[in-house]
Amino acid sequence: MRLSVLDxxxxxxxxxxxxxxxxxxxxxxxxxxxxxxxMWMAEHHGTxxxxxxxxxVITAHLAAKTNNLRIGTGGVMMMHYSPLKLAEVFKTLSAFSPGRIDFGVGRAPGGDNHSMYALSEGRQPMLNNMYEKLKTALQLINDxxxxxxxxxxxxxTPSNIVLPEAWLLGSSGNSAVQAGRMGVGYSFAQFFQGGMTPAILDTYRNNFQPSAFMExxxxxxxxxxxxxxxxxxxxxEALPQDIARLSLMKGQIYQTLTPEAAQDYPLTEMDRMMIQENRKIHLVGAAKDVATILQEEQAHYGFDEVMICSIPHSQEKRLNVYRLLAKELM
Incomplete structure (x- = not known):
């Protein structure tokens, strides 16, 4: 199985x-x-x-620190940026690291209303032209x-560079249709709220038209x-992230607790039920068991690659997640 990282x-x-x-x-x-x-870096504001x-910016740094890993954004939130600026940034990245850059874009704000309006300098953000904006950016990237x-x-500029791979993030049939028609990759954020179905992925495949970015x-x-x-x-190790998810569902974003502190967190019976429900999108267990689940998911849905987002409090524990999965699946 092809494995990747979302951070x-x-x-x-x-x-x-x-x-x-x-x-x-x-x-x-x-x-x-x-x-x-x-490896993709997400975009978050106001937290x-x-x-x-x-x-x-992180993409540029990570590309300089690695040799073979593709590096990119998962995704850059295009509502905040001009298509021309997007094209110039990713063409520059690809000029420095040809064949290793991913232009992954999302339609969400990546933050609350305060950060969204601050990024647009107080102007009303344009929320209904995301697909048109992506189309224009792709044309500019392709000269x-x-x-x-x-x-x-x-x-x-720069012109005549090796094209980055282009990807559209999404979790709906609408984004699947548009990703297919534009000839870009489709990245489904199952970790965010679930909802993946074979029909959504088939919609993308059935609408796909080859492009300069993806054959x-x-x-x-x-x-x-x-x-x-x-x-x-x-x-x-998972309980702190379970608690973070509960907070997010209540409209709050907090730093991840230590697992020791999480043991003392006052969970209600409803909280515990919600944690169990969230196990559909938060896979927890021994490495071999979770690897089996991922293999079964791939067989059922037919996707090409799984991206892993893992947030244990300890960096060593987090790195070990990726070591263990590589041992089981690669």
């Missing part, structure tokens, strides 16, 4: 944002050594829980003249994973 540069309790970025670098170096296929606010009159009198349909699916040598240890 958010989590700032766990008692640690710093600078430390979280350094840990992302450590994870990239390890993933490169283990033979993972790609003290994640340090990945500028994934394109084409865009159809949009605002952008067809300029070029995106055939490619699907990756991201899972939240906590594994260890034993199921008991994995459950101990």
């Amino acid at each position: 958010q540069a989590p700032i766990t309790t008692g640690n710093t944002a600078a430390g979280a970025l350094k840990k992302a670098e450590e994870l990239a170096v390890l993933a490169d050594e283990l033979g993972y296929h790609r 003290g829980a994640f340090a990945s606010s500028a994934p394109e 084409e003249v865009p159809e949009d009159s605002l952008y067809n009198r300029t070029i995106a 055939k349909p490619e699907i990756n699916v991201t899972y939240l994973v906590t594994i260890a040598e034993t199921k008991e240890e994995a459950e101990f």
